[in-house]
Amino acid sequence: MNATHPDVLGPIPATGGRAACLDALPRRRRAFWVGMLLLPLWLVPGPLRAQDTGTPLGPVERSSADFLLTLPDEAVPVRYTPGSLDRAARLQYRLKALYDQLGKWTPVESRLTVFVLSPEEWQAQGIKRPYGLPARIAVFGGAAPAWGTEETVSLWRGLAGMSLDSGGEFTVRGSAEELATVLLADALLELEVCRMMAVNRGIAPSQGETWVGDLVGQILCTSARHLDKEPVAVDLTAVLRRFRERSGSEPSPSLASFSSDLEPAAWLAYQARFAEGAERVWLGEGKQAPKRLIKRWRRKGAPLSFEDLTALFPNLVEWRGREFPGG
Numbered sequence: 001m002n003a004t005h006p007d008v009l010g011p012i013p014a015t016g017g018r019a020a021c022l023d024a025l026p027r028r029r030r031a032f033w034v035g036m037l038l039l040p041l042w043l044v045p046g047p048l049r050a051q052d053t054g055t056p057l058g059p060v061e062r063s064s065a066d067f068l069l070t071l072p073d074e075a076v077p078v079r080y081t082p083g084s085l086d087r088a089a090r091l092q093y094r095l096k097a098l099y100d101q102l103g104k105w106t107p108v109e110s111r112l113t114v115f116v117l118s119p120e121e122w123q124a125q126g127i128k129r130p131y132g133l134p135a136r137i138a139v140f141g142g143a144a145p146a147w148g149t150e151e152t153v154s155l156w157r158g159l160a161g162m163s164l165d166s167g168g169e170f171t172v173r174g175s176a177e178e179l180a181t182v183l184l185a186d187a188l189l190e191l192e193v194c195r196m197m198a199v200n201r202g203i204a205p206s207q208g209e210t211w212v213g214d215l216v217g218q219i220l221c222t223s224a225r226h227l228d229k230e231p232v233a234v235d236l237t238a239v240l241r242r243f244r245e246r247s248g249s250e251p252s253p254s255l256a257s258f259s260s261d262l263e264p265a266a267w268l269a270y271q272a273r274f275a276e277g278a279e280r281v282w283l284g285e286g287k288q289a290p291k292r293l294i295k296r297w298r299r300k301g302a303p304l305s306f307e308d309l310t311a312l313f314p315n316l317v318e319w320r321g322r323e324f325p326g327g
């Protein structure tokens with residue numbers, strides 16, 4: 001935003017005082033002194049700046065994102081709320097490792113911008129997902145909670161039906177259970193990054209059978225997780241398997257009803273089943289699974305269908321019949 005210029009407010013009057021003195025100066029010196037007189041407009045903080053008075057009704061409200069700090073990176077820049085640097089740095093480290101692994105299979109070609117937000121900032125940005133779960137932002141970006149709260153603990157206890165244990169080793173406000181909810185959100189964000197990359201690159205369809213994109217994302221994320229040499233704080237596969245077991249008595253969902261905008265419990269019910277399929281692929285193909293998947297996509301020159309996946313990984317046929325008997 002630029003400081004308010006004289007042509008916005010009208011001509012500077014030349015009737016006495018400093019304005020009259022300016023008229024007597026040569027043009028270059030006059031421009032210098034006009035700049036010096038307007039300099040304080042740049043120095044007044046926040047809503048008092050002249051450029052913020054942009055409506056007839058008064059100052060424009062400043063977005064909460066204006067106050068976020070930045071952890072720069074060419075591939076994964078992170079905007080974070082003050083007081084969450086350690087947590088933001090850890091998330092950036094994890095996502096950069098995932099970003100680099102995905103890049104070994106196919107160029108990602110997009111920067112991944114991540115926002116680490118407080119509960120108040122989350123609400124101010126109008127994010128629909130409950131605070132405590134990750135959210136997709138724009139085409140290739142995500143938001144994650146800056147810290148856990150009693151509400152995030154209650155949310156995850158209700159979803160997972162189990163006690164929460166973090167095992168984390170970085171500084172973040174709150175209890176061990178609240179930290180655990182942050183780590184769970186991060187693990188799901190990694191999964192969402194893989195799905196977004198698959199759809200954005202055209203590896204999986206963005207319309208029609210969109211659930212194929214989630215399955216492809218799970219295959220890529222599961223492969224990256226198995227190839228990661230560093231221990232992970234949260235075993236997402238185990239968490240989703242626990243969720244699958246907990247919902248085992250419920251009717252199997254229909255793939256025709258799948259949507260990325262489902263309520264958290266329904267969305268996790270699908271992800272738990274997709275995770276089982278991805279694990280089968282890994283057990284059958286190991287580190288060759290993502291390479292074969294990308295190779296077939298390049299040869300096809302179009303998004304992969306489920307038939308393409310079953311041609312590569314035949315055990316997915318039995319998986320679909322068991323997890324989604326209704327189609």
